[in-house]
């Protein structure tokens with residue numbers, strides 16, 4: 001009789017699966033199901049954002065004018081580039097390009113991810129100096145928008161910080177996952193026959209990129225033609 | 227086959243395969259994880275039950291003489307939080323789902339066993355936070371955590387409890403992800419979707435809701451925590467925030483969560499009713515698709531909790547209208563079960579008695595829900611004991627009855643021991659009678675206008691309240707008796723055969739309790755679900771069939 | 782596992798290029814006043830960019846249909862939440878007080 005506990009099968013599939021293919025499909029589908037819940041997790045924020053954006057148009061425009069388009073655009077470019085390097089990392093695993101290549105692309109992804117986080121830190125510090133952190137220290141006074149009161153302006157910044165903060169948290173987790181993947185590659189656990197971990201880490205990373213693709217226009221680019 | 231038997235001649239199974247506390251706490255075996263959930267859940271059930279007892283004790287007299295109003299607020303809040311988030315939502319999926327899904331689809335485990343164990347620990351950790359909040363002084367917001375009270379005013383340990391519910395939410399999400407993938411990808415060869423037991427369909431629909439709904443409540447509760455800790459203003463009217471938005475986001479999950487709490491119950495009932503009527507389920511595909519229909523429709527009706535909240539009249543009408551449609555798939559199930567009974571050879575073993583109780587009580591719970599979803603009547607009945615009675619008929623009369631039904635039915639498979647039939651029958655009677663005595667009077671009280679969540683009431687309502695408290699005592703005795711004989715049966719119960727109820731399904735073809743890896747060889751399925759009836763046994767057999775039905779179409 | 786589709790390098794760089802164009806477009810569009818179309822245009826560009834990432838970087842174009850179904854269902858459920866929540870806010874005060882401010886201004890429409 002076949003004893004599944006003792007790995008009578010190929011190296012890389014766990015006892016509960018009958019084949020490596022089944023394991024690969026399960027893992028990607030599982031990651032996608034997880035991404036679906038992520039969509040709705042951020043979706044709750046987008047829903048609340050939509051309600052207030054419609055209620056306080058002026059305040060959201062005013063708040064948006066205090067965000068720096070330069071940093072926002074730079075971060076968009078950085079993040080899209082990191083998605084490309086991530087895709088390349090998966091591809092080099094798929095095509096058996098050797099551990100050096102895979103690790104190279106993963107490190108590039110990490111560097112871009114950290115650049116993004118660094119820019120975010122610069123922006124957050126700026127908001128700190130301008131008393132735009134939405135806690136009890138929040139102050140609001142913008143002569144360009146005399147009708148905008150403190151409350152709605154604060155709500156805009158609450159969304160800015162919660163949304164970008166949650167996003168940044170996902171980035172940090174993503175960087176952690178990439179480091180773990182590098183360790184896996186170094187232990188020779190990744191090959192063209194078995195690249196599932198890198199593939200699903202990539203799915204996660206790209207999803208975080210997608211969140212930013214929506215956050216950028218919704219937070220930075222409101223009513224700039226004024 | 228020497229390795230299938232232990233040194234003392236006892237056959238190996240998942241319980242005696244390995245020993246020691248570590249072999250349980252670090253197990254990846256879905257069956258053991260199911261048992262761990264069962265033990266933890268029961269503990270939470272008892273905690274929630276104690277709070278319920280305090281509530282009924284207070285309400286025996288019209289004056290608020292046992293607790294201060296504030297203490298009473300904490301009592302019903304903690305009863306709700308513990309029972310809903312830490313008992314009802316995990317109950318059937320985490321225990322029976324975990325134990326049975328791989329067995330019923332002919333798999334060796336769920337798709338992600340480590341994730342499964344992680345889900346358990348998230349549940350336990352979330353529970354620790356909730357218990358900590360209770361021990362430090364409790365929470366008084368009501369289980370719904372409505373803003374702005376929860377976000378700006380309550381001085382109780384709301385953040386702690388919210389973090390607990392948040393963590394527990396991820397346990398639920400990850401369980402949903404795991405089950406969905408398991409059901410899609412791990413089915414045995416030949417086991418197509420329409421050959422699956424309805425238990426699996428019900429759990430698939432539940433998983434859908436867990437994955438699609440839970441993240442929304444998670445972020446919503448997190449926003450309330452931020453509100454309390456950083457004072458961010460999103461739900462705070464002093465900054466222009468809208469507390470009603472919280473209700474939208476909360477009920478986007480929490481109405482579908484009602485189906486997380488009842489769809490697995492439907493799932494159990496379908497399997498048990500077929501077995502004890504010795505008939506195939508009438509209209510299999512209708513019952514299967516009605517689960518999915520409930521899961522989807524459930525996301526379109528949440529506003530019926532908000533008729534008196536300041537929601538627009540137009541929106542209330544839309545939500546009220548859509549809510550009536552949920553009654554359709556629910557009724558489809560009730561009718562199909564009734565037709566399954568028709569001309570069946572019904573055996574009234576205790577699981578079947580629970581089924582009978584379930585059908586009656588759930589129907590009452592469901593139909594009274596229609597009163598509440600009607601815009602006009604809800605304005606009268608909103609926040610009265612009518613609502614309390616309604617959802618207890620669904621949650622206790624529905625889900626808890628179904629949970630007990632399933633536990634009895636699969637107890638021999640899970641533990642290898644039979645429960646004692648006599649005490650079990652007595653237990654059903656106690657639970658059924660006690661339950662009705664507790665909650666029927668509450669419909670009347672609510673109709674007369676007794677509001678929920680008050681610790682005192684006018685004297686003319688005392689008689690009905692005493693009936694309710696007396697009923698709760700009987701109900702408590704019923705639960706106590708059930709827990710007692712279940713524990714007794716572990717030591718003194720008769721050894722269970724592989725298939726004590728002559729039921730059909732892959733889990734009954736393997737020994738009780740199953741071996742650690744479930745199947746000696748993965749079965750090949752060539753028959754439809756529930757091959758009961760006169761032609762019984764002709765189509766299905768215990769030995770593995772020879773030819774696969776079709777190319778294994780794994781979708 | 783060898784039959785998994787390896788996406789040609791050319792496609793990856795093409796997608797990257799398209800995403801960059803999209804970024805430029807969305808920033809540029811923000812400075813042009815298109816009236817009520819401002820937000821829809823920004824969202825459409827974002828949707829196109831997101832679809833490109835999903836289809837190519839996340840390999841949905843080359844995967845089992847089920848994966849695509851999962852992806853779509855996530856966004857579909859988000860739309861359910863938005864639609865049913867906003868139908869409340871857009872109809873607040875119908876037949877009661879005069880319409881609230883944002884209905885006249887119109888951020889989205």
Ligand SMILES: [Cu+2]
Nearest residue numbers: 481528530531
């Ligand atoms: Cu509801």
